[in-house]
Amino acid sequence: MSLRLLLSFSLLFALAVAQRPNPPAPVVLNPAQRQQLDAAVREIHSLLAQLRQKKADPALITDVAIFHKAGAMLQEHPEEFFVPEDVPKFLGVLAQGAERGRQLLAGQAPWTTQKSRRLHGYVSALDGSVQPYGLRVPDSYDGSKPVKLYVWLHGRERALTEAAFLDRAQKITPGGTNPADEGQIQLDVYGRWNGIAYHWAGEVDVFEAIAAVQARYKIDPERILLRGFSMGGCGAWHIALHHPGYFAAAEIGAGTWPLRSQLPGFPAYQAGPLRLYENIIDWSLNAFNLPIAGHGGENETGTSSIPPPPPGTKTRGQLESSLRVRAQLEKEGFPSEGDPFDLRVPGTPARFFISKNTGHGTGPEVRAKLDAFLKEQGDRGRTSPDHIRFVTFTTRYPHSYWVTVDHLAKHYDRADLNARRLDAGRRYEVSTRNITRFTLREVAKAQEVAIDGQKVAVKPAAQITFERTANRWAVAKPAKGLWKTHRQQGPIDDAFMDPFLLVRPTGQPWNPEAHAQALRLLSRFDRLYAK
Incomplete structure (x- = not known):
């Protein structure tokens, strides 16, 4: 395995460690509970086989298959029952999946028209897996005209397994991150648990989930707005600044910023690849054409960077991400002005807010300003700039x-x-x-x-x-020869964003240390990537 690919693996799993959950000791199922789990998974599997034989709508079959996958993951990873309450909760989720299967066999799919919260799935082109997503559909939606779509990236949650997501995505959870109802549909992206902060497969999930919603609902393609907070903020910075022409606007709260390349002894040859995925601050000028509202709490307490800063380092927590993007815009020739808690950046559509007397969250005053920002930009829509x-x-x-x-x-x-x-x-x-x-x-x-x-x-x-x-x-004439082009520019960039194959090392290694590290990373990949 080459040093280049080893670096790619190392970066992937360094982010994975930072974003993966750190749960308490798991609950051990008793024999009766394990029997219930196995029986529930078998029932959904049987129903899926009948539905495929009946040639039911593939999209609706996938809406059932997400429950089977959630159950199969619990069978394979029983440590994902984190607290005793998870046992009846997750068994209830699987019972709901079986009920969906029976309804679909009868030619019915009532979950597609239920009020407010809806739960669907899609098949990922990345690995063929079924992935769930939640929707918040307003009562006003009737499919007669295109509506705005808010894309929500959740924060790091230690126990957000697929079964937990299926349970939560159907419940109304009030909180400071919820936007005002402007008639939009909101997509809640699952992102494969903690999704490596919506990088690699997590980034693919965001766009595949958007496409899945567009296939089933009437969405205005010029009015898709990105939202995220905490780990979701980290992902939103990454996606928004890499794709500045895709979204009508982005509301980005908190989010870690990269520290790795600034650590003592960091190898200079690794700096280039890290500019692609970690050093998102370097891409800040792309806010010139994308309306961005960066925000965080005045007394932010979230871990500020990956990896965490050395002890004693003075930081503003995850507010640092907004502060650093703003500072980079000033270096690019666009200083901010106004109230320090409500800043504009003349020459760009960027806004920066700080919630007073607030930690890792959003205060009501800033939430109101963010809602006004989303409404203004959503009503305007994505427009081609001169x-x-x-x-x-x-x-x-x-x-x-x-x-x-x-x-x-x-x-x-x-x-x-x-x-x-x-x-x-x-x-x-x-x-x-x-x-x-x-x-x-x-x-x-x-x-x-x-x-x-x-x-x-x-x-x-x-x-x-x-x-x-x-x-x-x-x-230009047609390009000849070998060039680094879009999606064909190297393993570090592309390895985890399209279908890929890992080849294990065989024979006598020329470098025993690299060989041993490759085997360690592959073993860890087997254990973590399935989740």
Whole structure:
């Protein structure tokens, strides 16, 4: 196993350790309880077989299959009964799954029309597993017109197994993170327990869950808003700043920030790959085009960074993530102004709030401002800007609205693209750094594009790709040879975001230490990835 792939595994599991639960000693099922569990799983399995034979709607079958998977996970990992109350609760969840199966055999699916909370599933293209998601559907929704979608990323919860999620996702839980009802549907992403803070498979889950909702409900694609808090805030920073042209807005509360690359003795050669997944602060300029509301508590107590800072280090807890994004925006030329508890960043749509006298949470005053922000941005919707500022370090994340970075001169180094659309789309001005090939879309009226001061004549088209050769820009010809392109730029970037195969080392290792570490990581992967 190469050092490069070992680094990828090490980073994956370092995040996993930080985000995985640390539960109390598990409850041991007695023989009668184990029999009940096994019988419930067998019943749902039998019902699923009958439904498939009957050729029932695959989406509705998946709505039943999420219960079978939750039960099978409990069979495989009985340590996930964390407290005595979990036993009757989870058996009740499985009974609900069996009831769904019987209803569907009778040609009924009442859970698809029930008020408020709904629970569905989808089949992940990543590994073929069924994944659950919850919905909060307003009474006003009747499917006659597209509605806004809020995408909610939950925080770290030590005992949020699939069975626990199935139970909780159907209950109304009041709290400071709940937004005002503006007629939106809210998607509660499960994210594979604690989802490695919505990185890798967790990031895939977010977009697959959105697609699953869009397939079943009438969602306005221009009014999808991202929300997250704590670990969900960490994930929301990661996803929002990597995909600045996808969402209409993002409300991001708390969230850890990366410390690893700042620790003494950190190897310089590892810094580049960490810019992709850990050092999200480096991507802050992408808030230029994405309305972001970062917030946290004045007396924030959450663990501020991964790994935690050395003892005695002065931090503001998870408020640090907002503070550091704001500081980076100032370095980019966009200082904030206003009340320290309610800041704007002129030149960008970014907002930053601090809840007074609040710890790891959201105060009512800030919640009201966040609701107003969500309503304003949701009503406006995602709109194509005439001026784009975009930063990337990899072709894994190449898009922002109508620009795509196709090739970098040097991967893992910062690449900048500053593009303006002028004269109602007839002229474009683009400046670049560390980019050798890029594409402009929405160029149906384009006549001239100036790139780094060089004018290039063009003909109107749906999209136009440009390439730099010998310091000259021109309309590109089809790319030849090997290039790092989107989703094909290396194992560190892609290994865990598409279907993958792990190959165990065999034979005599050339490096016994690397061999032993590979076996340790593979063993841990077997144990944790299934969860």
